[in-house]
Amino acid sequence: MTIANTHIELPPDVAQAPAPLPIGSLFALALAAFITILTEALPAGLLTQISEGLAISEALAGQWVTVYAIGSLLAAIPLTAATQGMRRRSLLLSAIAGFAVANTVTALSTSYGLTIIARMLGGVSAGLLWALLAGYAARMVPESQKGRAIAIAMVGAPLALSLGVPAGTLLGNLIGWRMSFALMSLFAIALMVWVRLKVPDFPGQTANKRFGLGHVITLPGVRPVLFVVLSFVLAHNILFTYIAPFLGAAGLAERTEQVLLVFGVTSLLGIWVVGVLIDRHLRPLTLAGTTLFAIAALMLWVKNDNLVVIYIAVGAWGIAFGGAGTLFQTAIAKTSGDAADVAQSMLVTAWNLAIAGGGIIGGVLLDYLGVAAFAPALIALLIITLTVVWSARHHGFPRI
Template sequence: MSHQEAGLSMMRRSSAGSHDHLPWAALLALSASGFLAIFTETIPAGLLPELASGLGISESAAGQMVTTYAMGSVVAAIPLVAITRTVSRRKVLLMAVGALGAFNLVTAVAPWFPAILAARFAAGTAAALVWGVLTGYTRGLVPANLQGRALAVTGLGQPIALAGGVPLGSFAASVMAWQWVFVTISIIAAGLVAWIVAVVPDVPGTALRRRTPLMQVVRLPGVRVVLGVTACWILAHNMLYTYAAPLLGQTELRLDVGLAVFGVTSMAGISLVGVVIDRALRLTTLTCIATMGVATAGWLAPQSGVAITVVLVTAWGLSFGGAPVLLQTALADRAGVHTDAAQSVFVTVFNLAVAGGGFVGGLILSAAGPVGIATSSAGLCVVAVMAVSIARWAFPPGRRHDGDSPVGTAECSAHCD
C-alpha cells in the first residue's frame, strides 16, 4: 500500500468513525460549496430587471451573466482539475470557494458591464473547480459502502440552489440594491471558508506517479458509457426545464407553481436515492431514467388537467433529483483513483448539456412546438435506458463495494504508470 493509500485509509476511518456513520458536518459543508456554486450561477436570473436598470442594458444582455458563468465552467473544468490534482483537496476547495467570494465582490463593485462579465466568467472557472473536486473529496471522507449516500448528502445543495436561486434573488432585489446581493454572497463565501477549515478533514491529492493522460482515463471501461448517459439525461432534462413555460402553458398549471413542485420533489428524489444508491445503483438509475421518460411522454397530451400535470411534474422531479449523484457515483466507481480527472470531463459534459438544452431545445420548439420538446426529451431517456441496460460493466448490478472500480489498488500500475 502506498503512502497516499494509507493516508486515505486512515482519513476514512477517522472521519467516518464507524462503518455506518457519516461525517455530517463535513458533508454539509461540501454541500454548501455546491450550493454556493449553483446559487452564484442562477442569482442573476432573479435580478434581471434590477441589473438591466442599474447597468443601463437590456434584460437579455443581463442574462448573459448566466451564460458567461457557464462558459467559464466549460472552458476551465478539465485544465484546472488537471493542474490541481496533486494539491490537497481541502486546499483546492478553499481556493475555489474563496475565488467565488472574490469574484462575486468584483461583480458588485465593477464600474462597467464588460468587467462584470469577465468576473462572471472567472467565477464560473472557480465553480468548475468546486465541482471537479467535490466528488473525489466526498468519497475520500467515508468508507466505500457509504460513498453513494455521502454523495447524496453533498448533492443536496444543487437542487436547493436550483429551486431557490431565482425566487431568492427576486426577493433580495426587493429589499436591497443588486450590488449588495453579490456582496452578501461574498460574505457567505467567507463564512463557508471558515466552516470548511473548522470541520472538513483534508484528503491528499493524486500522487504524481498516477497522473494519467486524460484520454486514457476516458477510455477506462465504462467511463464513456457513463458520460454518454450523462449527456442524454441532462440534455433531456434541460430541454424540459428551459422551456417549462411553453410546456406548462398548454395546461392549467401556473409556471411558478409547477417549478416549485419540481424543486420540492427533486429534493425528495435525491433523499430517496441516497437511501438505496449503495445497494442498487444500476436498478435505481434505470428506474429514475425510465420514470422521467414516462413522465415526459405525458406532455404529449397537452390538454391534461391540473391534477395530471402535477403528477407528471412530481414524477419528473422525483426521478431527476438524484441524477447527478447516480451519475457521479457510477463514474467515480469506474474511474477509481482517477475520479477527479474523470469528474472534470463530467463537469464539461454536464455544462454542455445544460447549454444544449437551451440551444437545441429552442430549435426544436421553433420547428415542432412543445410537443417536439416532449418527444425529443422522451427519446433521449429511451436512449439512456438502453445504454444503462446494455452496458452492465458501466452500471453493475447489486451492492457497491471496494472492488467496484476496475482501477483499484492492485490494478493501478496497469493504467497509471
C-alpha cells in the same frame, strides 16, 4: 483470574459496523454546491434590477449566466488535470475564494465588462469545484458509504434551485441586487473558515500516479456513464429551458411558478430517496429514474392541457432529476477509482454541454415544430439512455 489475553470474537455485523458519516464536513461541501448554483442562477431572478442598475438591456444582463456556464465548461477538464498534485483542501478553498472574489466584484462594479470577467471567474471556480466535490466526499468514508456521502454533498444544488434562488430573488427585491451578491461573498468567506476548521485534508496525486485524459476516457464504464449524463441532462434541459412556452401553449403560462415549485420540492424528495438507497441499488435507481422521466414525458405528450396531469408529471420528473446528479457522480466515482477527479471533470463538461445543447435543440424544436415536439424528443433520448444503462451491466452501472 486474568483476562489480559482474552480474545472476544464479535459478530461480523458488529465488528464491521460503519463509522458515523462526517456530517459536518459533508454539509460544508453541500454549502459549497449551494453557493455554486446560487452564484450561477441568481442573476436570472434579478434581470430587471440588474439591467436598470447598469443601464443595459435584460438580454445583456442575461449573459451573466451564459459566461458563467462557458467558464465552467472551458475550465473543468484542463484545470482539474493541471491541479491533480495539489492538496485537496487548499484546492477547495481556492475554488470557494473564487466565488467570494467574483461576487464581490459583481456587487461593487459599475462596468459591464469587468462584471463579465468576474462572472467568468465564478464559472471557472464552479468547473473546478464540481470536479472536486464527489471525489472529496467519497474519500471521507469507506466504500459502503460513498454513495450516501456524495448524496449529502450534492444536496446543496437542488436546495439552491428550489429555495435559494427564490429567496435570493426576494431578498434582491427588498435590499437591492448588489447587496444580494455582497451577502453571497460573506457567505463564501464564512464557508472558507468552516472548511479550514472542519473538513479533512487529502493529498493530491503524486507525479507518477496522475492520470491523463486519454487514459481516463478508456477506463471500463467511463464512456457509458458520460453518454448517459449527456443524453439524460439533454432531455431535461430541452424541457426545463422552455417550460414557460410549453405551459403557455396549454394556456397555463400563469402557472409556471407553481409548476417549477412542484419540480423543486419533488427534486428534494428524489435526492433523499437516492441518498438512502444508492450504496446498494445504483443500477436499479438509475433505470427507475430514467423510466420515471420517460413516463412523465409521455404524460405531458398525451395530456398536456390537463393541469392535474401536468402537476403529477412534473412531480415525477422532479423526483427523477433530483437524484440524477448523485447517481451519475457516484457511478463515475466508483468506475474511475483513483482517477475520480479527472473523470468528474469530464462529467462536468458533459453536463454543461447538455445544458447548452438543451437550449439550442429546444430552441430549434420550438421554432420549427412547436412545443408538441418536446415530448417525443425527450422519450427518444430517454429510451437511448435506458438502453446504455441496461447494457452497462458490468462497468458503469454494474449489477451488484
